[in-house]
Amino acid sequence: MGTVAFLGPKGSFTEAAARAILPNETHKPYRSIPDCIDAVKENEVECAVVPLENAIEGSVNITLDYLIHHQRLEMVAEVTAPISQNLLVQNQHSENWEKVTTVYSHPQAIAQCHQFLRKYLPDAKVSLTSSTAEAAKLVSEMDKGISAAIANDISAKEYGLTIAKSNINDYENNRTRFIVLKSGNFNTGSFMRSNTESNYKTTLMITLPSDYSGALHQVLSAFAWRKINLSKIESRPMKTGLGNYFFIIDVDMKMDDILIPGVRDELKALGCGVEILGSYPCFQWEALTMNGSVK
């Protein structure tokens, strides 16, 4: 048994993901994604579950940046969950939610509902919170004005709010990828069950040699001629100056003894920096929970 840090407070999407992938551990809320990561590094918990990427809004930059620039932890599993956002208000405002003056939520959730907000609440002020559940908690504690939170139905129950409008994300098929991070000897056996090697990803961080024309092309060709499928490539600033970027590349295979080491050696010979951030099984929420979406 271990303790799992998650982006809290209780009721967040991240908590639901953490409970789905690590059902038998103890779950502990933290205020921010960096706090979850630090908790692992400082051995307060054995691992952390944090959001990494959303189908509508893209990467959760704070997760990637904190992992790369501050605390390197190993990625040991991922779970992809359907996300349904709702507009939550205090019960007495459920009939006049269109008079809401402030909408609270996490920036990723606000971004997933931009069109909804433009159309139905164009004059409402948007106020950012550390998570969707934090927004719901805040709104439940307000004693003046009419405010709303964008959050899931678990938060509605947890904080005694009413769902004024359900499923308000601008696009269907809204899903978020959550990643499990660990350091040290935490035994990840509990979620390794029944996962085939084809449901694996390996995430690499690659830096290019400076002023080397065609470098990215050569990086990609090291994967291409080995017929390694990439499921994501993303550049993020190195934070050392304009124009300096590193690349995060996800490949659809488990770390092996030949192909990925071959890529690594070929790229190193070109002068690239290569680090493997993890090689991990990938789970779908539906398979873990036999359940519908987190609304």
Ligand SMILES: O=C(O)C(=O)C[C@]1(C(=O)O)C=C[C@@H](O)C=C1
């Ligand atoms: O877990 C939560 O409730 C969060 O607020 C985080 C987060 C995210 O950063 O992606 C999680 C899932 C949703 O995509 C929206 C927000």
